[in-house]
Every structure is written in structure tokens, then in C-alpha cells.
Amino acid sequence: MIEFQLDSVSGVATYLQLVQQVHQALQMGLLEPGDQLPTAQQVVAKLAINPNTVLKAYRDLEREGLVRARPGQGTFVTRSLPGPEPAVLADFLTSMTNWLTSARGAGLGPDDIEAIYRTAVRNHLAQGVA
């Protein structure tokens, strides 16, 4: 069974982190159709978060069609994520590597790169209106 982690400093909403972790697990093959997700009780007993957060994440996943809640039994994975083609993944890996090379060439250290990455992710995933 998948075990959730919580990153309390990333600024990403908790329920979104749970959704993302399910997506990633499906992507990497850790979760397959038919697997059961941990119950809200199990998740909060470990993470000490509000159970409604877990339920909201599971509802979102259900809306995406990835999981189904069976009353009295639990929440189960219904299908795997349509993952990107390996070629697409390879393309992005190449472009990322190029970016990293040029960043290092411009004199950015690992901390700078980390900061840029986090800021970009945060800005991208947050709901801001300008």
C-alpha cells in the first residue's frame, strides 16, 4: 500500500500533495488497478492532518476517474494513468539537462538552481490572478 508524505514547507496545499503522490505512484507502477488506497483513518493517524483533506483528495481522484470509493470497503484504483510516451519523457529530460548545463555555465550553483526550481513550481501551481 502506498504511504503518503507531507511537505509542509513547499507551500503546496496538502490535498494536492496527496493527489500528486497518487499520480506519481501510478506513473511509476507502484499502484496498479485494483490496489486499495489507505483509509482516511490510516492516513491521518500517521500524518496528523484533517481527514477531510484526505477525503477531498480522494474525491478529486475519483473525479479524474482514477479511483473509486466502494462504501464500507475502501477506495480502490480503477485504472492507470495514461502516461506520456517514453520519447516525450526523454525529450523533456534532454531539455532539462540542457537548461542545467547553461545554468551552470552562467555560474549558478546547486542552491541557486534549487531556489529557481522551487519558486517556479510554487508560482506555477499556486492560484494567483494578476
Place this chain on the structure above:
Amino acid sequence: MIRFCWLQARVQVIGALAALIVIAVILALTGPNLVHLYDTTVATCTANHDCSTATVSFLNSDGALQIGGDFLVLFVPALIGMFWGAPLVAREFEAGTFRLAWTQGVTRRRWTASKLGAGLLVSVLVTGLLSFMVTWWSSLPDQVRGERFEVLTFGVRDVVPIGYAAFAFSLGFACGLVLRRTLPAMASALVGFAGVRLAVDSWVRPNLIAPLHMTMPLNINTPLGIGLSQAGVHVTATSRGVLPATGSMRSGSSMRLDAPRRPHSSIGRARSARRLSNRTSRSASPTSPRGSTSS
């Protein structure tokens, strides 16, 4: 709620009962000796003409126990008020546990009533048992001393300590409720109870019934403790609550005590008349309680 009271108080209650058992054993062991001593010395003293020495030695035997028993019954109500009554609510406030106790499924009214009721019941039982044991044990010395209605003795016999214990517990409880701190509540309970007890002994009891005035022959056994003037002169004195013992006529001087002819004194008079007649049946020369005899 009663089960909970027991849960919290069982150590104290069992301790009190254990102490009572120890006292009971001591009194039970020494009691028969006292009776035996009485039978052999005081009961036969008039025949042997040594009543003064007999009574004195009788009253001195087990003197420590006599005094000890009286002191115990004197102080136990105060201790109950201090150590059982005062901390009951005060401790809850001091430790903050009232915020636990009063958010359970029991209203504050019921909580208070149960604690107060259970505490009163136990206080009355413990003090009652102690008092009746000491009264039983002291019955002969009381009789010989003739001080049963003397103020100090009256307060430590039969049901009187029960009343004091109930009062002391309630007073302690109230002090704890109002002051909300254990030590001040204990101190107030002690001072309050001692004050009330002293007031009752000094001002209330002596004035409940008009003093009894009676005439009786003066002899060496009369516990009046006053000095005499010239022989043949009548000295008037009153005594409060003291029942004179009679004995044989010794000297020619007599003492006249005035007897007021008031109806409400008749009870006291009748009671003391009964007691006098009990004693006179044992003594060699009966005297009447009224009127004077002079020679």
C-alpha cells in the same frame, strides 16, 4: 457518583476504620479491669470508710487513657473538619481538577450533594462509633466523678460529638468552597469550629436551662470547691450543672443553696432528684434535696 466518592476516599475511610479498631481493642482490653477495680474498691468503700482514697485512686488508674479518650473525642470533629471537609472542594480548585470533574456527565449540583452527603455520613459514623466507645468505657469514672453534665465532659459523650462532627465537616466543606485554597480553608475550618465550640460551651450551654439551686449537706465528697467562713454561718452558693454526690454526714456545718421556685426549673430539679435518690440508696444516710438541715 457514590462509587466515585468511594474510589477517591477509600484510603481515608479505611484508615479511619483501622484507627477505630485499634482504639476499640485498647478500650476493650482495659475496660473490664476498670470494672473490677470499681467493684473491689469504690463499691465497698462506704463500708470500709475509705471512700475518699478509694475514689481518688480509682479515678487515677488508667488516668492517661481517661484523659486520652476524652481528648480524642474532643479533637476528632476538628480534625474531620480540617482534613476531610476543607480539602474536598478546595483541592479541586487548587489542582485545577474541577475543570475535569465538572465536565463529566454529572451536574455540579449532584456532584456537590453527593460529596457532602457521603462525607457527612462517614464523619457521623466514625465520630459516633468513637464517642459511644469512649462513653461506654468512661461510664464508671463518670459516675464516680459525678461530672456527667459538666461542660467539658458533656461535650465528649454520646451524641454530642456527632453533632459537632457534622457541623465541623460542613463548615470545612463551606470554607473550601468559598476560599478555594486548601491551607486557608483548613485554618479557617479549625478556627471557626474552635470558636463555635468554645462559644457553645461558654455561653450557650450554661444558659440553656436556669441553674439548679439546691440544699445539701456539706461533706468532704461535695465537689464544690469553695472556702467556708465561720462554722455555723450559712454560706450561699450556686453550682452550675454539677450533681452533688452524697455521702455520710460528717461535720456539723451545712451549706444552704437557694432553690428558685420556677416551673421551668422543675425538669432539672426532677432529674437531679432522681440521680440523688439513686445515689442515696447506696449511701448510709439519705438526705433530702430540699430544705436544709442544720445542727
Place this chain on the structure above:
Amino acid sequence: MTAVIETNGLAKRYGRKWALQDCTIAVPAGKVVGLVGPNGAGKTTLLQLAVGLVEPSAGSMTVLGARPGEGAAQLERVGFVAQDTPTYASMSVANHLRMGSYLNTSWDKALAGRRVQQLGLDPAQKAGALSGGQRAQLALTLAIAKRPELLILDEPVAGLDPLARREFLQSLMEEVAEHGTSVVLSSHLVADLERVCDYLVLLIASHLQLAGEVNELLASHHRLSGPRRDLRTLPSDQEIIEESHTDKQSILLVRPNGPVLDPTWTVTPVTLDDVVLAYMGRARDSEQSRGPGLGVVR
């Protein structure tokens, strides 16, 4: 949705000092409510009013539809853990559970026993010998095992080390997940509450500042940063909670009533901590400007 706590102009005074003033809230059921505010803001007073330990000086309050603390049935429906988690120091853990079963008809003996076992508490140990975290867990067990509809906790994790704090919150959340209990928990540290609460009530200096769902509060407050400017140029429907300026930049925390249309502002989301701190700062500033001779000259 039915309100689990409803107040109307609720106020409480101790002597001449008002501990709580003009508090009107309607807390929905099934939520974990965070009651936050600095020390002395009135949080403990509000909670003690809710369990009937004190009486209001003005206004009214209903808890689960009834007057607080009125009658044994009402007392059983609300579980309370007071500040410093009081327990009887000389009474053993097992006897505390017995007390719970004697004094509450809705006591769930199996649940209590299970929790004590899970927590690793020794039933024979006296409560005074327990660690702070264990005592807090015992107090929580006593409150939970009577199966209340509402749990009220007054700064339950304030004195605990981080591990004990985490374990307490895990326990609490597990109980909420299992039984759907409504919870109101107070703290002067927002960080404790952020991952746990979905409704927030903010009290500052005996006054209510904010009350609402956490999602809504976070969505309705934004941080705006941009080039330094005169704030009178902002549209008037944007309530500024906090502002700070350098010579080049202005940063505001606002509660806008409409979208922010000025493109020179960069809008970023805020955390609950940010919001609470901003309101607390605003309250302190307004108090200082009211005080005699304490105004800050800029």
C-alpha cells in the same frame, strides 16, 4: 448545516476587565475548528463558556443546540480537555477510566481500554507520575471515551515536546476520522493548527477578528508585491490588512472584494500563518495608535 456552537453578542467580564466582547459566530458541525489568538485574547474564556464552567456576562450561546453545561445529558455530549490537562495526580490510570465509566452513561469501556493499550500507558501508574505527553493522552482518552459529539480542547499541545505533540494530533485526527466528531481546539501557535483545522476563529484582545472556513480565508486573502507606490491609488474595496514598504517595493496583504486588476502587482497566495500574523499586527498597531503618546512617527 447545523451549527455546533452558536453565539450572539457573547461577552464575559471578570471584575472590570472584559475577557470577551461582542462575539458572534456560528461554527458548523463536522469541522476541526482552530481557535487562535495571542495569550489573553479570550480563547480560554470562550471555551469555558462553551462547557458551562463560567456564565456569560452578556449575550447568548448554544452548544449542540442547548445551553452549555445544562444537565447531565449535555455534559456528556461535550468532551473537554482543559489547559494543562488536569488529572488527579494520586489516582491511577485505571481509576481514571473507572471514574469516567461511573460519571458518564455513554462511556465506551472497550474504546478506552484499547486506547490505553495502544498508547502504552500502564494502568496501575498514578497520573502524577506520567509524562506531560502521556497525561495529555490520558485526558484526551477520558474525553473521547464518553463518545461526545463535540470535543473541546484548550491549548492541548502547548506544553508538549514535538514528538508528544505529533502523537497527540495523530490520536485526535484518528478519532475524528473514525467517529466524525466535531473538534474545537485552541492554540496560540498557528503552526500547530494549519494542517489540522478546516475552520478558523481568530480572537485578538477579547474581540473577534476572523471566523470562517480555512479554504475560504486563504482564497480571499492575497499577498501583493510590486513597485513602491502611494496606497491611496488602490481601489477602495480592497481592505489592506498589512503593509510594508522599502524604498523600492511595497508588499501588502489584502482582502480584496473583487479581482486585482492592476498588472503591476504580483499576486501570491498566503499561508494561514501569514493571515493570522497580519491581523495580529494590525490589531497591535491600532491599539498603539489609540494609546496615549505611543503613536509611531514615520
